[in-house]
Amino acid sequence: MSSLGRWGLHAALLALLCCSESGEAAFEVHIWPERLVVENGGSRTVNCSTSCANPDTGGLETTLEKTLLEDQPRWKSFWISNVSWDSVLFCYFTCAGEQQSKSLNVSMYQFPQQIILQLQPVWVTLGKPFTIECRVSAVKPLESLTLTLLRGKETLHSQTFNGGATDPQEARVTFNSTASKEDGLLNFSCQAELDLRSRGGDILRNISENKVLQVYEPPPENQMVIIVTVVSVLLFLFVMSVLLCFVFGQHWRQRRMGTYGVRAAWRRLPQVFRVQHM
Ligand SMILES: *[C@@H]1O[C@H](CO)[C@@H](O)[C@H](O)[C@H]1NC(C)=O
Numbered sequence: 001m002s003s004l005g006r007w008g009l010h011a012a013l014l015a016l017l018c019c020s021e022s023g024e025a026a027f028e029v030h031i032w033p034e035r036l037v038v039e040n041g042g043s044r045t046v047n048c049s050t051s052c053a054n055p056d057t058g059g060l061e062t063t064l065e066k067t068l069l070e071d072q073p074r075w076k077s078f079w080i081s082n083v084s085w086d087s088v089l090f091c092y093f094t095c096a097g098e099q100q101s102k103s104l105n106v107s108m109y110q111f112p113q114q115i116i117l118q119l120q121p122v123w124v125t126l127g128k129p130f131t132i133e134c135r136v137s138a139v140k141p142l143e144s145l146t147l148t149l150l151r152g153k154e155t156l157h158s159q160t161f162n163g164g165a166t167d168p169q170e171a172r173v174t175f176n177s178t179a180s181k182e183d184g185l186l187n188f189s190c191q192a193e194l195d196l197r198s199r200g201g202d203i204l205r206n207i208s209e210n211k212v213l214q215v216y217e218p219p220p221e222n223q224m225v226i227i228v229t230v231v232s233v234l235l236f237l238f239v240m241s242v243l244l245c246f247v248f249g250q251h252w253r254q255r256r257m258g259t260y261g262v263r264a265a266w267r268r269l270p271q272v273f274r275v276q277h278m
Pocket residue numbers: 032047048049070075076077
């Protein structure tokens with residue numbers, strides 16, 4: 001209601017401004033397309049036209065590179081090239097000494113050339129945390145971007161961004177999760193989507209390479225107990241056998257040494273008797 005009222009007021013003001021002096025019907029200026037979004041460095045055709053039957057002058061004001069393609073009394077078409085920034089085009093015509101103009105916002109867009117997905121770590125134990133990170137190279141407009149982290153076809157996390165005057169710029173999304181069995185069976189991927197519909201464009205999409213998470217499953221607890229027991233017993237047997245070898249070895253050496261000792265004593269014995277006899 002209020003917007004309608006404002007529109008009415010606006011129209012009345014316009015009528016007052018343009019036609020109060022001459023009393024002529026106002027002529028119109030049109031620009032086509034009504035919305036324009038162009039890829040970085042791209043080019044488009046723009047058409048300026050008027051309802052004035054016999055305009056004095058007309059043209060297009062722009063800071064972008066322009067080439068006049070066709071020049072007709074009631075319309076002119078231009079080739080706008082190398083669109084490298086956002087800008088406003090002004091289309092104007094003069095009719096019976098009066099000028100009218102119409103503006104067109106031109107948005108430049110840049111779809112990310114790279115979409116890089118990383119899983120950190122790549123090997124993870126079941127139930128332990130891991131991080132999914134997706135980075136995209138320079139993108140514009142940032143507020144039209146949505147990054148979606150996928151496991152198979154399922155959406156794990158989706159993020160939109162707040163635009164800034166500094167775009168094109170890189171964007172990043174991270175998501176923390178804990179490893180489940182499914183994580184090891186499905187591919188992870190990251191989808192970048194640039195929705196340019198509000199600016200007169202389409203939805204652009206691309207997807208990263210697939211990444212795989214290696215989920216390591218620890219053996220169940222009772223199995224673990226068996227393994228630990230077996231290892232302990234083997235270790236015990238090994239230690240015991242080493243100990244026994246050592247003890248028997250020592251014993252055998254002593255016995256051998258002991259035998260020699262007794263023999264030596266036996267050999268010495270007659271000598272002693274001999275000395276005693278002499
Ligand atoms: C430009 O617009 C006028 C008016 O709508 C139309 O008659 C004309 O064919 C258009 N020219 C081009 C090249 O599209």
